[in-house]
Amino acid sequence: MDFFKLAQNNTSVRREFSAGLTTFLAMMYIVPVNAIIMSKAGLPMDALITATALITIFSTILNGLWANTPVAMSVGMGLNAYFTFGLVIGMGMAWQTALGVVFLSGIIFVVLSFTNFRIWVIKSIPLDLRRAISAGIGTFISFIGLQQMGIVVNSDAVLVGLGNLKDPQVLLGIAGIFFVVAFWAWKIRGTFILAVFLTSALAWAVGISPYPSEFISLPASMAPIFLELDIKSVFFDVAGNFTLAFLPVIVVFFVTDLFDSVGTLTGIGTRVGMFDESKKDGVEKLEKTLEADAVATVVGSMIGVSTTTSFVESTSGVEQGGRTGLTAVFCGSFFILTLFMLPLFKAIPANAIYPVLVMVGVLMFTELGTVNFKDTAVSIATFFIVVLMPLTYSITNGLAFGFIAYLIVKLLKREFEDISLGVIVLAFISFIIFLVH
Template structure:
């Protein structure tokens, strides 16, 4: 265990074991949730569930061994929703091409993680716009969750309206949402997976979904989705903004997660020149995204749920290794996952959306200039209204740059902003 430097990090095997189990409980929900989300894009649910479990195991294990940090990784919430509902269903892009987009964004992330690009991009983009991107993705996935549950529905006169709450399925979704919010508010470990289990039991009792006849089975084959990505179709100028969107969102998501977890665990200290853990964690994240697209899933990223393990005392990569080992059990839970009613799953999207939206609370609007306020507004509003993360980011950066130019505040427009603005313009032109 010396490779994890437990004594140096003031930890021990028992502490790391419990920390790993805690992370497993808090993020286990991603396996069935991702299965439901990507299956909406036409990917076979059985294969997706196995692939999600596999990439979680492999990415988390590699992260622990390579970076020696308690950071778990899996398929990212937000970009998986964008993959299914924004690209495949919204833009009518074949899921094979969408996987090619994820692969290319991963390759770019791998290359850039070996350079100082992350420092350049982080210093180029105002913090408030970065927070707006997180909040916008939150509104996007919450909107999707509400729509899939039937709590909101299409309306010709008003575009959207309240759904039909007389339907048992909708009421089941309401129960799942209340349970998810309540358990999370009380900081119960495994709040999401517990809410999913209880909602499913209620659903089975009232006849929504079928009670599983067995819980464990041999893992489904990933052959229907593995290595089915279409890279050549993704290498078109019209899809460049989408590739950049996946890249930037993954990078912000990862850096935001690592900053939050690192602060609590006293990791990634910038004043320590010998600390290479941040660089190595970014490299692991980038490689995981690339590998995930080969297995047949959307962008893989660092999970904020890793903070739960840090709170339990996890300080080294051994925590991540134990987390990966616990996730092996999910490979054999296909019958249970498939029996879960969909409205026991989608409430999780709403709660995750709420958590991401709270990033707006960190913005001091009374001290923010109008260009930034306008950019924030369009980013947050247009992501759900246009069903596109790309459109939201593009509109936000365009209006920010235009207002800065109108007010002759060119000094605030560095090269990074101008490059992203140019790509944003391509998003609308193409």
């Protein structure tokens, strides 16, 4: 086990095994959750369960072996919702084309892995705006969760209103929110998956959803979604004319994945000094983890899932003592079990899943607590980012309004020292977004 440098990192095989199991239990929910979310875009759920499990296994073990960090990866929450509800349902894009967008954003990520561009982007954009982006995506996916549960519904008079609280499905969703909030408040390990299964058990017990007739089976085929991505349609319309209409969406996927990964890795690393940028070893680990993330996104789009990213649930394994890639290898190996749990996952009602989406949004929203609202440009940009993402049903629009607003206010106040080249470039891209909208 010298490959993982266990002694150097003051850990052991037993501790890494325990940490890997802990991380697995904390993020096992992603398999049924991602399958249900992306199935709304028209992809078959059976194939999605297999694909989600496989990309989790591949990306997590790849990171463990390549970067030697205890970071688990899977299909990112937020971007999978944007894939389904923003691109496919919102923009009317075919899911095959949307996978093409994910593929291209991943290719950009991989190519830029060999340059300093990622670090340049990270350092160019104010930390407060990065936090605002996280909070904005949180409000967006929470809104989607509430809408899908029927708690928030369409209203001709005021656009949105409160749903029918007497509907059993709505009540089930509310019960799910209660469970996930309670478990999180009590700091129970495996909060999400425990809440999902308890809500499902409630639905089965009262007859809202049918009880599963079996619990295990052979993995479903990925044939319906494997290599079905359509890259040509990203650049050519139905008439065969070249277009850059989807370029802003590709940029949004890339930038959001980058920020999401860096934010997650920063949170994990600060607990144990793992990604200390003042140390060569810390920078190398950060870069290699981001490289594994980029490669996994490309592979994921080919097998039929949205953007892959580092999971914040990895902190549970780190808290358990995980310090090396062996934790990730163990975690990825445990996910092999989920390949055979198709009947159980299919029996989980949707309203047992969407409360997780709401809670993830809540956790992302807490990033606002550290934003410097005394800075006028930051406060205005943050407002547009957080409010317009859910109101326009688009991460792209929220980002665009935010970056443009930040640049304009800084120019008006003549605070030129706060305007970096990165901010100017992103504001320009944001302006282009509205031109091609």
